[in-house]
Amino acid sequence: MNAHQNNNLIEIKNLKMYFPITKGLLRRKVGDVKAVDDISFDIKQNETLGLVGESGCGKTTTGRCILRLYQPTSGSIVFNGTDISSIPEKQVRPLRRHMGxxxxxxYGSLNPRQSARTIAGMPLIVHHMIDKKDLDDKVAELFNLVGLDSSMMDRVPHEFSGGQRQRLGIARALACNPSLIVCDEPISALDVSIQAQIINLLEKLQKSLGLTYLFIAHDLSVVQHISDRVAVMYLGRIVEIANSKELYQSPLHPYTKALLSAVPVPNPVRERERVRIVLKGEVPSPAHPPTGCHFHPRCSIASAECEEFIPPLNTISGTHQVSCLKV
Amino acid sequence: MQNNVTNSVEPTAWSEVAPAQSEFRRVIRVFFSRKIAVVGLVLIVLLVITAIFAPWLAPYPPNDIDMANTLAKPSGDHWLGTDNLGRDVLSRIIYGARTSLIIAVGATAMSVVLGEILGLIAAYFGGIVFQIIMRFIDALMAVPMLLVALIMASLLGGGVKNVILALGVGMLSVHARMMCAQALSVKQNDYILAARSMGMGDMRMMIQEIVPNAFPALVVVATVGLGAVILAEAGLSFLGVGVMPPYPAWGKMISDGYKYILSNPALAFSPGIAIMLVVFGFNMMGDGLRDALDPRLRGVV
Structure with missing residues (x-):
């Protein structure tokens, strides 16, 4: 894969997404949930960027900002040379066909009242990219691509199994021939055996269609397998971003270390030797994040300065960036 | 679509997956497998037939006064007896079916169309649009439907047209609320997010994504609403602000007949039973439709 080519498909700079907390009858704003708090990264053409972190750290919000399902509070999202972060919805719409x-x-992401044909073909219909008479052929082609039988076109979603439904969802995402696909935990709701099938399918499609993925997940071993680079998020911020191999072999940020130490090893001897770093305390609320480094209250190496300064994302070597004052 | 038809005609082995069949056929099949729903449907079909063919079915003209034969007991000549003006009760019930059906369909159509458009727009756009529309609906709802209808009927006078208008406005809030609640819940689904992420426009989103998923509940409410309108119309007529005499209406017949309830019970009871059967019919049909329109029951029955 040409991950080191220097053409970025998407560039995110200082992206912030705050959700206002309102109170009372007049909907007075009393605060913000800082779901995404000043993150920057980019994804190269044909690359898979894994985005990991625990629940509520803002990974899904990041994905949805990129899809412009949310209007970001500030920052820029440059997709294919266009900043999509603040242009009106009307102008975003034609660009949407380039993103899946x-x-x-x-179960929830497929309209239960539409046939598989309509679901997979809908993006084409929406963007007027197809004649009615060609729809069957095109949908059959898409079904073929994702490993579904084209005789199933008339079925409704609940007549499919979980894995088949996810394939249908992938067919829909591919319909308009997009360049970027945001995969928001595409395998978390599936059986382990099906997970492998879907991962393999996604990899195969990436190779044959030249796709770029933002792969959001919390399963670290799956992310390692599929990603070229991995970004680790904690409480709305990226704490570390590096090549997949490098990140897993030599994590630098104490949070990444703790996260990786929680991955079970499929070898009983080595599994017994695994040293788990158990973090103290709970994830603080993104409505009232700690000052300075968001991670400092739970960090084992934090000092006074961590409470004061927000650590910048420093480049350590090559593509390895980490946001920690102690590294 | 042609494919469907051939598929469902072809005999298939039991082990094979059920052939994809058209949605319509499935709905019909599930609906008719519910006995109580069929009973409801039969009652409603009878009502419709009675209403359409009233002049042929009724043994007497509904407004024929026979002063020599007032308050007659049920007999061979007058199956359900005659009222205080000597009019044949059975004939008046048959013609009354017409009044009830016209009013029920008219008022329901009006309230469903207006109410559901309002509810859909409120729920879809949210924010200030939601507040304006739903507060107006709340205000309408705060006044009991019968009272709204009563006020409108007394302002506009009786008559079929005004009763339709009054009950249509009265039922508006029910359908708007229902649609709003349904649309709000449908909106939460990931497939709406998916539709938005593919760049679907507002109009298509509402019509193709939200309405079909809100549909089952709406059909049920509309069907039950038909029964409620008939009941409300009877109430209005009973109170004397509904359909104007001598036009036959069930509610009016009850209010005329209840004075003789001890001496001649058929006078008040027979239109009462007619109302009951029709309302029951609509409710049962509503239940059946709810089951039949639920896609999760596909292939179960």
Missing amino acids: AIFQDP
Whole structure:
């Protein structure tokens, strides 16, 4: 894969997404949930960027900002040379065909009242990219691509199994021939055996169609397998971003270390030797994040300066960036 | 679509997956497998037939006064007896079916169309649009439907047209609320997010994504609403602000007949039973439709 080519498909700079907390009858604003708090990264053409972090750290929000399902509070999202972060919805719409989305829940993300044909073909219909008479052929082609039988076109979603539904969701994401696909935990709701099939399918499609993925997940071993680079998020901020191999072999940020130490090893001897770093305390609320480094209250190496200064994302070597004052 | 038809005609082995069949056929099949729903449907079909063919079915003209034969007991000549003006009760019930059906369909159509458009727009756009529309609906709802209808009927006078208008406005809030609640819940689904992420426009989103998923509940409410309108119309007529005499209406017949309830019970009871059967019919049909329109029951029955 040509991950080191220097053409970025998407560049995110200082992206912030705050959700206002309102109170009372007049909907007075009393605060913000800082779901995404000043993050920057880019994804190269044909690359897979894994985005990991625990629940509520803002990974899904980041994905949805990129899809412009949310209007970001500030920052820029440059997709294919266009900043899509603040242009009106009307102008975003034609750009949407270049982006696909795969959702976590294969049950909730397909309209139960549409046939598989309509679901997979809808993006084409929406963008007027197809004649009615060609729809069947095109949908059959898409079904073929994702490993579904084209005789299933008339079925409704609940007549499919979980894995098949997710394939249908992938077919829909591919319909308009997008360049970027945001995969929002595409395998978390599936059986382990099905997970492998879907991962392999996604990899195969990436190779044959030259796709770029933003792969959001919390399963670290799956992310390692599929990603070229991995970004680790904690409480709305990226704490570390590096090549997949480098990140897993030599994590630098104490949070990444703790996260990786939680991955079970499929070897009983080595599994017994695994040293788990157990973090103290709970994830603070993104409505009232700690000052300075968001991670300092739970960090084992934090000092006074960590409470004061927000650590910048420093480049350590090559593509390895980490946001920690102690590294 | 042609494919469907051939598929469902072809015999298939039991082990094979059920062939994809058209949605319509499935709905019909599930609906008719519910006995109580069929009973409801039969009652409603009878009502419709009675209403359409009233002049042929009724043994007497509904407004024929026979002063020599007032308050007659049920007999061979007058199956359900005659009222205080000597009019044949059975004939008046048959013609009354017409009044009830016209009013029920008219008022329901009006309230469903207006209410559901309002509810859909409120729920879809949210924010200030939601507040304006739903507060107006709340205000309408705060006044009991019968009272709204009563006020409108007394302002506009009786008559079929005004009763339709009054009950249509009265039922508006029910359908708007229902649609709003349904649309709000449908909106939460990931497939709406998916539709938005593919760049679907507002109009298509509402019509193709939200309405079909809100549909089952709406059909049920509309069907039950038909029964409620008939009941409300009877109430209005009973109170004397509904359909104007001598036009036959069930509610009016009850209010005329209840004075003789001890001496001649058929006078008040027979239109009462007619109302009951029709309302029951609509409710049962509503239940059946709810089951039949639920896609999760596909292939179960």
